[in-house]
Amino acid sequence: MSKIDYQTLLDNALKSVVKDALIHAQFNGLGDGTHFYITFKTRAPGVVLPDFLRIRYPDIMTIVLQYSYNNLHVSDKEFGVQLTFDGRPFFIRVPFSALVEFKDPSVDFMLSFHPNGATNLADNDMELPLEEKNTATDAGRVISLDEFRKNKNK
Numbered sequence: 001m002s003k004i005d006y007q008t009l010l011d012n013a014l015k016s017v018v019k020d021a022l023i024h025a026q027f028n029g030l031g032d033g034t035h036f037y038i039t040f041k042t043r044a045p046g047v048v049l050p051d052f053l054r055i056r057y058p059d060i061m062t063i064v065l066q067y068s069y070n071n072l073h074v075s076d077k078e079f080g081v082q083l084t085f086d087g088r089p090f091f092i093r094v095p096f097s098a099l100v101e102f103k104d105p106s107v108d109f110m111l112s113f114h115p116n117g118a119t120n121l122a123d124n125d126m127e128l129p130l131e132e133k134n135t136a137t138d139a140g141r142v143i144s145l146d147e148f149r150k151n152k153n154k
Contacts, residue, residue: 007114014111015096021104022074025065035066037103044098046078050090060100063092 021036030036039062040047042054053061063083065072070082071091080093103110 011113014113015099017111018099018102019074019076019079019096021102022072022079026072026074030066033106034104035064035106037101037105038063038065038094038099039101040094040098041100044095046093046095047098048080048091048093050085050092053085053090053092062101 018038025034025036039060042049042057042059042061049061063081065081068084070089072081073079077097078093078095080091082089082091084090099113101110101112
C-alpha cells in the first residue's frame, strides 16, 4: 500500500489558486496596483522560452505581470503570456508543474511550490524582473551558484 503524498496534494490545490488568479487577470485585467511575480523552473518539461532567456536563466526565472503583458491565456495545465524582453515581444508558456513561487505583493500574498528538484527560495534569493537586473551581476550570480553546486557534489 502506498503512502498519501500530502505535499503533492497541497501543491496541486495551491496551483489551482494561481490558475484562478491568472484566469481572473485574463478576463478582467489587473487593477488597483495588483501585480504577480511568478517564479518557475526554466528547464521543466513543457516550458517554452526564447533560447537567450534560457541561457540567461538556466534554472529559475521570475516574470512580472503588471503593466506590459499581452495575450495571457490560461488552461488547466499551463499559462502563456507575451512579455517584452530587451525591447522585443516574446511569447512564453509555463506549465503549472514548473512553478516555484507565486506572489502578489499588492496584498502581501505568496505561495511556494515544490517542483521536482527545486529548493525553496528565500525572498533575497528571488530573481529580479529583467527590467531591474544588471546582466553582469546576474551572470556572476548564476555562475557562482553553479560552481557551488559542482564543488558540493565532488
